[in-house]
Amino acid sequence: xxxxxxxxxxxxxxxxxxxxATQTATAADFGLSSFDxxxxxxxxxxxxxxxxxxxxxxxxxxFEATGATxxxxxxxxxxxxxxxALESGEIDVYMEYNGTGxxxxxxxxxxxxxxxxLTSGVAERDLADNGIVWVGRSPFNxxxxxxxxxxxxxxxxxxxxxxxxxxxxxxxxxxxxxxESEFPSRPDGLILxxxxxxxxxxxxxxxxxxxxxxxxxxxxxxxxxxxVYTTDGRIPALGLTLVQDEGVNILxxxxxxxxxxxxNEAPEAFDGIINAILAPLTNERMAELNRLVSAEGxxxxxxxxxxxxxxxLIN
Numbered sequence: 001x002x003x004x005x006x007x008x009x010x011x012x013x014x015x016x017x018x019x020x021a022t023q024t025a026t027a028a029d030f031g032l033s034s035f036d037x038x039x040x041x042x043x044x045x046x047x048x049x050x051x052x053x054x055x056x057x058x059x060x061x062x063f064e065a066t067g068a069t070x071x072x073x074x075x076x077x078x079x080x081x082x083x084x085a086l087e088s089g090e091i092d093v094y095m096e097y098n099g100t101g102x103x104x105x106x107x108x109x110x111x112x113x114x115x116x117x118l119t120s121g122v123a124e125r126d127l128a129d130n131g132i133v134w135v136g137r138s139p140f141n142x143x144x145x146x147x148x149x150x151x152x153x154x155x156x157x158x159x160x161x162x163x164x165x166x167x168x169x170x171x172x173x174x175x176x177x178x179x180e181s182e183f184p185s186r187p188d189g190l191i192l193x194x195x196x197x198x199x200x201x202x203x204x205x206x207x208x209x210x211x212x213x214x215x216x217x218x219x220x221x222x223x224x225x226x227x228v229y230t231t232d233g234r235i236p237a238l239g240l241t242l243v244q245d246e247g248v249n250i251l252x253x254x255x256x257x258x259x260x261x262x263x264n265e266a267p268e269a270f271d272g273i274i275n276a277i278l279a280p281l282t283n284e285r286m287a288e289l290n291r292l293v294s295a296e297g298x299x300x301x302x303x304x305x306x307x308x309x310x311x312x313l314i315n
Contacts (some may be wrong), residue, residue: 024270027305031313032276035269038067042262047082049211050125050293050300051142051229051286055095055283057304062277065314066269076302080181086132088089092262092286095151097142097252098122101134103188115141118251131260135275140286142231143249144189146177151221161244165225166197169205178207178214180221188250190227196248212294231283254278255298280311 008302022087046056056074063072072090076082083105085091101122102111106129112118115137123134148160160168169175183189184206194200209217218226219238228235228242235242256274263270281289289307308314 010030027080031311032062032066032273035066035271035272037063037266037269040067040265041069041071043071043073043091044159045076045082045085045094047094048075048077049229051231051290052082053300054094054289054293054304054307057301058061058277059095059256059274061161061301061305061308062313063271064160065308066273067143073120080182086259087130088256089259093256093258095254095256096134096257098134098137099143099188099250099252101126101257102297104186105130107187113247113251115251115253119253119255123255126257127260133258133260133263134255135258135263135270136278136283137284138253138254138278140231140251140281140283141251142229142283142286143245143252144183145228145230146193146225146243147215147218147223147228147235148243149218149221149226150239150241152224153241159241159244160225162193162248165243166199166201168198169201169225173202173205175205175224176207176222176231177201177205178209178217179226179227180211180214181208183227184208192250193204193246196246212246230291231286233287233289234294236287237291237295255272276313278314 044056044063046052053074060072060074061068071084076085076091077242079100082094083096086094097280098115098119099111102118103106106122106125112121117135119137126132126134130279144163147236148156148165169177179190190201194296207223214223214226214228215232215234215238218240226240228240234240258270289303292303293300
C-alpha cells in the first residue's frame with residue numbers, strides 16, 4: 001500500500017501546484033485547497049534540530065490549513081525519541097530520512113544510492129514490519145558530512161576530501177573532531193567514514209557537542225573538523241568549508257512517516273498535502289530556510305508559514 005501511495009504522489013503534487021485558469025485565481029484557488037482533513041486530529045512531531053523543527057512546523061501548518069485539528073509536538077528529541085513516539089502512538093507523524101529508515105530503524109546494510117529505490121525499499125519494509133507508511137520524498141538530500149574550520153582550511157591551502165581529512169587526523173593527534181552524541185554509534189554515522197578510509201578516529205580526538213554548537217565552535221576554530229548536515233544554512237553563513245564526500249555517506253531525503261491507521265483515515269489527502277509541501281524543497285531552498293532559523297534566529301513556525309505562503313500553498 002505504501003508503494004502505491006508513493007507512486008501516486010507525483011500526480012497529486014502536480015494537481016496541487018497548478019492554479020486554476022481564471023483571472024481571479026489566488027492561493028485559495030490552488031495549493032492545498034483540494035485536500036480536506038476536516039474532522040481528523042493529527043499529532044505532529046519532529047526531531048530536535050533546526051531542519052526538523054522547520055519540517056514539523058511546515059507539516060503542522062499545512063494540516064491545520066486543510067482542516068485538521070493539530071496537536072503540535074515538534075521538537076521531541078533525537079532520532080530514537082521521535083521514532084519511539086511514532087511507534088507508541090504518542091504522535092501520528094514526523095519527517096524521517098530514508099537513509100535513517102534503512103540503516104537505523106530497519107537495521108539493513110548496503111542501501112541503494114538511488115533515492116527513489118531507497119525510499120521505496122524502506123517504505124515497503126517499514127509498512128510490512130511496523131505498520132508505518134512513508135509518504136512523499138523531498139528533492140533535497142541532507143546527508144551527513146564534515147566541515148573544516150576556517151583556520152585549518154587556510155593552513156591546508158583549501159578544503160579536504162574524506163580521505164585527506166582522516167589522513168590529516170591520523171597524522172596530527174592534536175586534531176579535534178566535533179560530533180553530536182549519536183553520530184559515533186550510529187550504523188550510518190562515523191563508522192562509514194572509518195570503513196571507507198581504513199582509519200579509526202581515536203576517542204581522545206572526538207569531542208561531543210550539541211548539534212548547533214558544532215557549527216559555531218568549528219567556526220571559532222575550537223574544532224578542527226565538525227560533523228554537520230550538508231543542507232544546513234550555517235555552513236555558508238559561518239564561512240565553513242564542506243569536506244568533499246567521496247561517496248561515503250548514504251542518502252537522506254525526507255518523507256513523512258505516519259502510522260498506518262492514521263494514514264488510512266484520509267490517504268489521498270495525506271498523499272497530496274505531503275507531496276505538495278515537499279516538492280519545492282531542493283537542497284538550495286532547504287539550506288536557505290535553515291539559514292533563516294539557524295543563522296538569523298527566526299522562529300521556525302514563522303519561517304514555515306512564510307514558506308507555505310510563498311509557494312502559494314496557503315493564504
